Amino acid sequence: MKTLLNRINRLFNNRGASKEDAKQRLKFLLIHDQVDLTPAQLDAMKAEIMEVICRYMDVDHQQTVFRLERLQDKVALVSSVPVRRVTQRPETISHSPT
């Protein structure tokens, strides 16, 4: 009985979902086609940038956004990094390489 209900539910919930999937995937594809940066490279860049940010601040990783967006004919890197608190005062930062 439960599986039947699930199936009916899925039937209805799936309706109208695939067009949005198509749009999102397409927008993502076109941006990466344009800047020639693979999703893996973007992830690597994000990890490096986050590493630097985390030396200074305690941030909410769950809420962090890092993505490329198409603005007319240009591509922008849009990011939002919610800060919980600053962990290190600027004057105490040492510049020794790690």
Add this chain to the structure above:
Amino acid sequence: MSECIVITSGKGGVGKTTTTANIGAALALQGRRVVVVDADIGLRNLDVVLGLENRIVYDLVHVVEGECRVKQALIKDKRIEGFYLLPAAQTRDKNAVSPDQMRRLVAQLKETHDYVLMDCPAGIEQGFKNSIAGADRAIIVTTPEVSAIRDADRIIGLVEAAELPEPTLIINRYNSRMVKAGDMMDKDDILEILAIPLLGMIPESEEVIVASNRGQPAVLDEASMVGEAMRRVARRLEGESDVPFVALEEPDGLWLAFKRWMGLAPVREVAG
């Protein structure tokens, strides 16, 4: 003033050849002198869609290599006044022709025709470069699918890089039932992404397969919705403004289809 228009898409199988055949036939039915050129050398198909495959003697490569005159290679469509096909070679490859040769060929064809419609092969290599070489403008054909739209976006960039004017878009195989259900990107979704003017919307229909089985372009069938959509594309190309898009709804019920066939019910229209 003659014009050469290239019909292109990047992706294969979206309906370039069917579109070229129908728009060409529709323009000729409207009284223009039209030649459709199959630029897909090695994989010719336009002749089959038009039902002219048995009449080929010479082809495009023979013409550019000087083995025959243009006039000898042109196949006249006996059903439609002023409509001609220049077939592709089947046994050669795309490198048999250069962009310069295509430019000269197009210039020659424009002397005797109002429209030269170039059916471009899929891809972005030599065949594409040859096809756009002599073109004055481009029509991009796409379907409401991620892969086709992605390729259309790429082609739009290449057309602009070739310094042709802004291309226009034909959305082929539009299925209103799926759009209504939210399972197909609609016209506005596609235009938002590709950002070029819309020239036509062609409904998805079994008519197209029947038409190609018979070698009879859909525009020859007065009752065909696909044919009507194609005729309207031709009218827009001729500069007629405010031609409504054919309503892209679910197929008619049997009775309404019969009435339409009898000419007792109008073709559905929507503004837009």
